[in-house]
Amino acid sequence: MSSGEENQGIPQQGPGQLDLNQFLPYRLNRLADRISDELERMYAQRYDLNVAQWRVLAWLSHCDDLTAKKVCTYTNMDKARVSRAVQALVDRGLVTRTPSARDQRVHDLHLTRDGAALLSHLIPEAQDWEAELVATLSAGEYRDLLNAMGKLERQLERIG
Amino acid sequence: MSSGEENQGIPQQGPGQLDLNQFLPYRLNRLADRISDELERMYAQRYDLNVAQWRVLAWLSHCDDLTAKKVCTYTNMDKARVSRAVQALVDRGLVTRTPSARDQRVHDLHLTRDGAALLSHLIPEAQDWEAELVATLSAGEYRDLLNAMGKLERQLERIG
DNA sequence: TCGGTATTGTTTCATATGAAACTATATGTC
């Protein structure tokens, strides 16, 4: 049931109807979901990480001064979800969480040595996989794609 | 906390680290999620539909010969999720589900008059919203975007 | 025709999620 087969039922566009394949939100979601599924399998199988945990680690990899709140802002994830992800990472010894000296409500997050070691394996794998994914795009197409996505994000903030 | 503010903590890229903002899976997911959140709010507030239900209706709007299996294939949704979405739509009188004459395992799905009426409101709204979203893209940029996404989907099938 | 296998769709069950309640700390006003 791979692409190309079994398309007898796929219709043409008609008036007053919605061709989902031309509808950007649908297309974007389907693509993002499929990519996410693939990566999730990689994180889960090899490193026993879910998406939320991976995102926290990835932000920690290049942001040494992080709090749960910042993760929420950057990743658009719910604070409960972030709280649980951080808890799991702390339990596994990949991350430390210490109350901030300035504000006791805030907890500073840092990678442990183990966390950094894990990332030193995972990040290149993720980058290799991404490189394979975008291998069919030219450098210009890739740049234009990120560019168009940036425009859409900014437009979202405007009309949201 | 709109864009531009509060970026003190957002770091620059360093060696051996992952800049999520340049990492396509992350960017794609974030964009798709935000778009999805907006549309979901629209479906939910005005029509009391969740995403799965909306997708079933949208496919029904231009595909008069549909089954749960086909919806699964087209939308990449789990069959349990589709089953529940269809059940909810049938309960609301928006969709009929009748066993196929040829194969009793299969159930043919069709829009009711009410379902078609609902879509005749919802689809233009969704299209208007999309038009506003992509208003900052030129026609060429929009075409290139869909094109690049198509390439990525085909590449995914190859490397998945 | 019968027995084995495949397929469609539903249901069960365990888990992940977000909304809201809650705790603890900070800030601002009088």
Next chain:
DNA sequence: GACATATAGTTTCATATGAAACAATACCGA
């Protein structure tokens, strides 16, 4: 300082989800 309000993060609870078990039907080969 005391009270009201705001914020960071956790926990509780209700719901959505997917994996797997299941039921019903179809197909296929002897």
